[in-house]
Amino acid sequence: MSSTRYDPYDFANRRHIGPTRAEMDEMLRLIGAKDLHGLIDETLPPDIRQTERIDFGASLSERRSLERLREVANRNRLLVSLIGQGYHGTTMPPAIQRNIFENPAWYTAYSPYQPEISQGRLEALLNYQTMVCDLTGLDVANASLLDEATAAAEAMAMARRVSTSEANGFFVDRDCLPQTIAVVRTRAEPLGWEVIVGDPFRDLDPSRVFGALFQYPGVDGAIHDFAGPIEALHEAGAIAAVAADPLALTLLKPPGAMGADIAVGSTQRFGVPMGFGGPHAAYMAVRDAYKRTMPGRIVGVSIDSRGNRAYRLALQTREQHIRREKATSNICTAQVLLAVIASMYAVFHGPEGLKGIAVRVHRDATRLAEGLEAGGFEVEPKAFFDTITVKVGAFQGLILSRAVEHGVNLRKVGTDRIGITVDERTRDFVIEAVWRAFGVERAVDAEVWPESRLPAPLLRTSDFLTHPIFHMNRAESEMTRYMRRLADRDLALDRAMIPLGSCTMKLNATAEMLPISWPEFSEMHPFAPADQAAGYAHLIEDLSRKLCDVTGYDAISMQPNSGAQGEYAGLLAIRRYHLSRGEPQRTVCLIPSSAHGTNPASAQMCGMSVVVVGARPDGDIDLEDFRRKAEQHADRLAACMITYPSTHGVFEAHVRQICDITHAHGGQVYLDGANMNAMVGLARPGEVGADVSHLNLHKTFCIPHGGGGPGMGPIGVKAHLIPFLPGHPHTGGEGAVSAAPYGSASILPISWSYALLMGGRGLTQATRVAILNANYIAARLKGAYPILFSGRNGRVAHECIVDVRPFVRSAGVTVDDIAKRLIDCGFHPPTMSWPVAGTLMIEPTESETKAEIDRFCDAMLGIREEIRAIEEGRIDKHNNPLKHAPHTVQDLVGAWDRPYSREAACFPSGSLGIDKYWPPVNRVDNAYGDRNLMCACPPPDAYASPPPVAAE
Numbered sequence: 001m002s003s004t005r006y007d008p009y010d011f012a013n014r015r016h017i018g019p020t021r022a023e024m025d026e027m028l029r030l031i032g033a034k035d036l037h038g039l040i041d042e043t044l045p046p047d048i049r050q051t052e053r054i055d056f057g058a059s060l061s062e063r064r065s066l067e068r069l070r071e072v073a074n075r076n077r078l079l080v081s082l083i084g085q086g087y088h089g090t091t092m093p094p095a096i097q098r099n100i101f102e103n104p105a106w107y108t109a110y111s112p113y114q115p116e117i118s119q120g121r122l123e124a125l126l127n128y129q130t131m132v133c134d135l136t137g138l139d140v141a142n143a144s145l146l147d148e149a150t151a152a153a154e155a156m157a158m159a160r161r162v163s164t165s166e167a168n169g170f171f172v173d174r175d176c177l178p179q180t181i182a183v184v185r186t187r188a189e190p191l192g193w194e195v196i197v198g199d200p201f202r203d204l205d206p207s208r209v210f211g212a213l214f215q216y217p218g219v220d221g222a223i224h225d226f227a228g229p230i231e232a233l234h235e236a237g238a239i240a241a242v243a244a245d246p247l248a249l250t251l252l253k254p255p256g257a258m259g260a261d262i263a264v265g266s267t268q269r270f271g272v273p274m275g276f277g278g279p280h281a282a283y284m285a286v287r288d289a290y291k292r293t294m295p296g297r298i299v300g301v302s303i304d305s306r307g308n309r310a311y312r313l314a315l316q317t318r319e320q321h322i323r324r325e326k327a328t329s330n331i332c333t334a335q336v337l338l339a340v341i342a343s344m345y346a347v348f349h350g351p352e353g354l355k356g357i358a359v360r361v362h363r364d365a366t367r368l369a370e371g372l373e374a375g376g377f378e379v380e381p382k383a384f385f386d387t388i389t390v391k392v393g394a395f396q397g398l399i400l401s402r403a404v405e406h407g408v409n410l411r412k413v414g415t416d417r418i419g420i421t422v423d424e425r426t427r428d429f430v431i432e433a434v435w436r437a438f439g440v441e442r443a444v445d446a447e448v449w450p451e452s453r454l455p456a457p458l459l460r461t462s463d464f465l466t467h468p469i470f471h472m473n474r475a476e477s478e479m480t481r482y483m484r485r486l487a488d489r490d491l492a493l494d495r496a497m498i499p500l501g502s503c504t505m506k507l508n509a510t511a512e513m514l515p516i517s518w519p520e521f522s523e524m525h526p527f528a529p530a531d532q533a534a535g536y537a538h539l540i541e542d543l544s545r546k547l548c549d550v551t552g553y554d555a556i557s558m559q560p561n562s563g564a565q566g567e568y569a570g571l572l573a574i575r576r577y578h579l580s581r582g583e584p585q586r587t588v589c590l591i592p593s594s595a596h597g598t599n600p601a602s603a604q605m606c607g608m609s610v611v612v613v614g615a616r617p618d619g620d621i622d623l624e625d626f627r628r629k630a631e632q633h634a635d636r637l638a639a640c641m642i643t644y645p646s647t648h649g650v651f652e653a654h655v656r657q658i659c660d661i662t663h664a665h666g667g668q669v670y671l672d673g674a675n676m677n678a679m680v681g682l683a684r685p686g687e688v689g690a691d692v693s694h695l696n697l698h699k700t701f702c703i704p705h706g707g708g709g710p711g712m713g714p715i716g717v718k719a720h721l722i723p724f725l726p727g728h729p730h731t732g733g734e735g736a737v738s739a740a741p742y743g744s745a746s747i748l749p750i751s752w753s754y755a756l757l758m759g760g761r762g763l764t765q766a767t768r769v770a771i772l773n774a775n776y777i778a779a780r781l782k783g784a785y786p787i788l789f790s791g792r793n794g795r796v797a798h799e800c801i802v803d804v805r806p807f808v809r810s811a812g813v814t815v816d817d818i819a820k821r822l823i824d825c826g827f828h829p830p831t832m833s834w835p836v837a838g839t840l841m842i843e844p845t846e847s848e849t850k851a852e853i854d855r856f857c858d859a860m861l862g863i864r865e866e867i868r869a870i871e872e873g874r875i876d877k878h879n880n881p882l883k884h885a886p887h888t889v890q891d892l893v894g895a896w897d898r899p900y901s902r903e904a905a906c907f908p909s910g911s912l913g914i915d916k917y918w919p920p921v922n923r924v925d926n927a928y929g930d931r932n933l934m935c936a937c938p939p940p941d942a943y944a945s946p947p948p949v950a951a952e
């Protein structure tokens with residue numbers, strides 16, 4: 001340790017640190033530690049401590065930080081981008097911007113695993129799924145995927161699962177977006193599938209493929225009926241997927257009507273700004289027969305214990321953390337907030353409004369085309385929706401740069417054509433500017449509506465968005481109240497601590513959030529010329545440098561847009577490293593039994609075979625088992641994947657040995673960085689011996705969870721892996737893992753602001769206090785509940801596992817009962833049954849105040865007393881507040897024949913009097929929902945009848 005120790009409490013920036021200095025002293029006394037430094041010395045193994053402090057300057061005030069962000073934003077030059085290629089200008093309705101996008105009730109929520117406190121966002125997601133099913137003409141949709149390109153890769157993987165064809169090829173329409181083709185190639189390569197790119201009407205040989213992907217409309221604007229190729233595919237037992245633009249689908253025949261099995265696409269242009277590439281919600285919809293093999297989360301309808309309608313995630317047993325080695329997709333964090341925004345855009349506009357937007361977009365594209373044709377240019381294709389391609393021969397460069405001079409970016413197509421994609425925001429002066437760039441002097445005649453150029457045989461004849469939710473009164477008061485009602489049903493960080501283990505749920509400070517609304521960040525096209533995105537370049541470079549400092553790695557790739565995608569990108573880098581050294585046989589990946597489910601799933605996606613390493617009774621990795629398996633597979637060892645501190649919330653003492661053993665047998669070490677909140681400033685993965693890690697910026701670095709996404713999962717690597725980081729068709733190089741070169745770039749200002757506000761010292765202090773808060777909870781609860789694992793000196797890291805399994809025997813109380821009872825106390829339940837079945841994992845983070853942590857501990861201790869009452873026979877084993885939790889307002893009315901009072905039911909210790917959170921439903925019946933699967937909005941008559949009133 002450095003000898004120049006400074007005052008452990010000396011950190012002026014209070015925003016992110018919950019306990020005051022005096023409270024910290026009190027907490028340290030309770031846990032029996034001398035001071036904060038003493039606690040850290042007791043907790044972390046000395047041989048992993050970093051020797052120098054992270055150093056990136058002093059912490060900034062909010063005002064200074066915002067000024068820095070403003071300077072950087074000003075270096076982005078915002079032009080009108082008609083580049084298209086999957087990204088379009090769009091307008092987020094102000095009502096949605098203020099009430100959802102900028103509303104912490106929506107953006108600070110966690111993934112909806114606890115349905116009783118997630119009814120609002122679950123309803124919004126059900127609207128989203130209904131919207132996707134209606135537009136695509138397919139039966140079941142999921143609640144979002146990461147981006148269009150990864151959704152296409154998921155469609156390919158799903159086609160392999162369900163196709164009856166023995167063939168090994170996957171056909172990709174050459175009209176697919178270039179980034180989609182790149183990501184599909186990346187996904188196919190390690191699995192040994194052959195990607196065949198060509199013209200679906202000339203080059204497709206159905207006998208050679210297990211599936212095919214078509215783009216509708218194509219990247220250059222062409223619109224084809226794929227019914228013929230789809231029928232041929234089906235005859236050969238192959239699967240047909242169509243990547244479709246949802247706005248075009250309001251006017252065009254849906255993929256389902258062409259016989260497609262799967263549809264994928266991006267809902268970005270439904271009100272979500274381009275954001276230099278993301279985040280946006282991708283969609284996937286499938287035929288009913290394939291719903292059980294679909295990746296991602298699906299929201300379904302079920303009932304609660306009173307028989308009232310309730311939403312919850314359907315088919316949870318399919319979740320990857322249960323399937324583990326059998327997993328076929330690693331999707332965990334998705335794009336919930338963006339799916340909510342897109343669904344609200346559809347609710348806001350309704351089907352007529354969406355069609356109106358599409359018609360205007362088409363009118364403007366047609367006007368643009370006519371003007372160019374009148375000027376003597378040849379425009380392709382003959383029938384189009386929003387995209388045209390113009391033959392310009394040798395004038396390509398000149399016209400492109402003249403367009404930029406007139407404030408418009410157009411797309412370079414080949415060497416002699418220019419692509420133009422019109423969007424919702426295209427105005428007459430933009431059309432005129434484009435004409436001028438082509439040398440056509442002309443004015444838009446607003447009186448004249450050009451004749452439609454949509455392909456007549458492909459016009460949509462079916463209705464969509466017929467459900468009443470998409471037909472509410474268009475007065476904004478109605479919409480505002482709807483969004484408010486849904487928000488009020490949910491428990492997010494703006495109301496109470498979310499003590500989730502593993503998924504660090506910390507403060508998302510407002511000063512960090514403000515810049516992402518600025519147009520300079522939010523409206524940049526990901527493929528805009530580099531000189532227009534200098535601000536982004538600076539931000540990405542500086543944040544990368546800071547993350548290198550934090551992690552001890554040599555380079556960062558910002559491309560992965562979730563933690564699981566980071567794992568995938570990191571393992572691909574390891575794979576390509578072994579290949580480059582002529583060791584293709586290195587495909588075994590050692591993964592401890594306690595690993596997060598995404599680890600084995602990502603390994604699987606990289607063509608690796610997973611060998612599970614056991615745990616000792618104290619929870620640590622079984623070092624002997626690890627050594628044995630590393631030796632046994634020495635010739636084939638590719639990697640090990642470990643999480644540090646472990647998923648058990650402990651700094652294991654022998655992490656260095658695990659790295660050494662792996663390296664000695666020729667393997668590489670992947671260190672899952674999801675628990676970096678316990679390491680920042682104290683230990684660096686790169687110095688502990690790891691070769692590559694991902695960081696969950698939506699855990700450690702303050703990007704909010706958004707109710708289940710967005711996220712960012714950049715990876716850091718040691719120098720020898722730099723050549724194997726993902727490339728991208730736009731910036732060069734192979735192996736793209738995301739649609740955009742820098743993933744969900746527009747949320748990076750949040751993490752950068754956090755680093756600026758905290759400075760290196762502040763970040764380190766946050767880590768110390770996170771460890772203090774966790775140890776304080778463990779100390780307060782340990783008399784009432786066993787703490788399952790601890791490390792050196794009995795200390796836990798930044799989280800702890802509370803063992804509630806003994807109460808099943810002693811009182812018939814399950815982990816669910818305790819979790820749901822915490823809702824009555826006004827808390828989001830902790831992580832349940834992971835990584836150990838039947839336990840609760842609790843992580844307070846540094847952001848929580850002592851008062852809030854005490855309130856939580858009081859609630860837990862109160863619940864322990866309720867369990868004791870059952871144990872001692874003072875209350876019935878089946879009829880008690882734990883079994884009936886959570887309680888709703890309906891429990892306050894009607895007959896009451898329970899052996900405990902309504903007060904005890906609704907106001908247990910920890911609950912907040914007049915500020916009490918009332919869950920909108922009683923306990924949700926998961927099994928009922930899976931037996932009666934319904935994944936779209938219930939039919940209107942279900943709304944007509946009032947929900948059944950309390951009947952006991």
Ligand SMILES: *Cc1c(COP(=O)(O)O)cnc(C)c1O
Nearest residue numbers: 332333502562563564596674711
């Ligand atoms: C959250 C988490 C992941 C996955 O991250 P996502 O962003 O949800 O994909 C992986 N490993 C661990 C230990 C995690 O906690």
